[in-house]
Amino acid sequence: MTTTINPNKALWEKGDFARIAATMRESGEALVESLGITPDLAILDLGSGDGTTAVPAARRGASVLGVDIAGNLVAAGNARAESLGLPNLRFEEGDASDLRGLDDDSFDLVVSIFGAMFAPKPFDVAREVVRVTRPGGRIVMGNWIPGDPTLVAQILRISSAYSPPPPEGFVSPMTWGVEDKVRERFTAAGVPAERVDCEQDTYTFNDSRSPTELIAAFKSYYGPTMNAFDAATADGEEAELQAELEDLFSHQNTADSGTSIPATFLRVTVTR
Numbered sequence: 001m002t003t004t005i006n007p008n009k010a011l012w013e014k015g016d017f018a019r020i021a022a023t024m025r026e027s028g029e030a031l032v033e034s035l036g037i038t039p040d041l042a043i044l045d046l047g048s049g050d051g052t053t054a055v056p057a058a059r060r061g062a063s064v065l066g067v068d069i070a071g072n073l074v075a076a077g078n079a080r081a082e083s084l085g086l087p088n089l090r091f092e093e094g095d096a097s098d099l100r101g102l103d104d105d106s107f108d109l110v111v112s113i114f115g116a117m118f119a120p121k122p123f124d125v126a127r128e129v130v131r132v133t134r135p136g137g138r139i140v141m142g143n144w145i146p147g148d149p150t151l152v153a154q155i156l157r158i159s160s161a162y163s164p165p166p167p168e169g170f171v172s173p174m175t176w177g178v179e180d181k182v183r184e185r186f187t188a189a190g191v192p193a194e195r196v197d198c199e200q201d202t203y204t205f206n207d208s209r210s211p212t213e214l215i216a217a218f219k220s221y222y223g224p225t226m227n228a229f230d231a232a233t234a235d236g237e238e239a240e241l242q243a244e245l246e247d248l249f250s251h252q253n254t255a256d257s258g259t260s261i262p263a264t265f266l267r268v269t270v271t272r
């Protein structure tokens with residue numbers, strides 16, 4: 001019997017995104033606060049990780065399902081839900097481009113913060129999130145922006161420069177940060193263009209550790225950076241990659257001690 005490896009799943013199970021997400025909790029809380037969540041809402045958090053947005057949404061009393069392709073992050077999310085005493089929050093494995101286990105029109109709000117953007121087949125993702133959102137419901141995506149000078153867009157740019165080229169036909173996740181592409185995908189899924197709103201917003205990465213220690217966390221736990229270091233090490237370019245990241249993190253850090261780095265993203269709100 002041959003086992004087919006899903007590279008998208010392997011990328012995120014390779015590391016432990018929960019170690020990075022720990023630096024994103026304050027912005028997750030702020031984003032959820034801005035969504036006006038009430039206990040009567042049924043919410044899907046897609047590409048939920050271990051619950052940076054799902055946990056604060058559930059704390060507001062909503063019924064929340066986190067879906068993520070990485071089994072280790074689903075387990076971490078369920079452990080958080082249990083330890084925080086949130087019976088209205090659960091996580092399960094799934095692929096944002098194929099939500100076949102979820103019924104049509106079943107969520108009032110679908111949130112995907114730097115999650116579904118990483119799924120292959122972006123038109124399938126748009127079709128699936130529209131399908132599971134009830135008419136009149138909302139879809140909110142957070143997507144990193146290609147060419148943006150701030151932290152994560154630059155980490156991903158630098159990481160891909162050192163990584164092997166993607167397979168033919170691969171659509172860059174960063175295309176979810178281009179307004180025209182976002183509108184094209186949602187209109188193909190049946191949403192009128194005027195119901196797709198895009199604006200820039202900021203997520204801040206806060207950590208008591210130094211920028212250099214935070215880079216070490218990305219190197220050990222963030223799939224795209226792990227792959228870049230693997231390839232750079234094989235090519236004898238590890239020092240160059242490390243230096244590029246050191247330069248990026250130290251120039252963007254706004255904290256006197258520890259690390260605080262704001263990163264710009266495209267916030268997409270779709271009314272179904």
Ligand SMILES: C[S@@+](CC[C@H](N)C(=O)[O-])C[C@H]1O[C@@H](n2cnc3c(N)ncnc32)[C@H](O)[C@@H]1O
Nearest residue numbers: 012047048049052068069070095096115118119
């Ligand atoms: C950058 S992390 C963000 C996690 C979380 N939303 C947060 O803000 O902490 C990207 C997440 O998307 C998940 N992911 C990637 N591809 C996916 C797919 N096809 N379907 C569902 N989740 C996916 C990864 O496993 C990972 O948890």
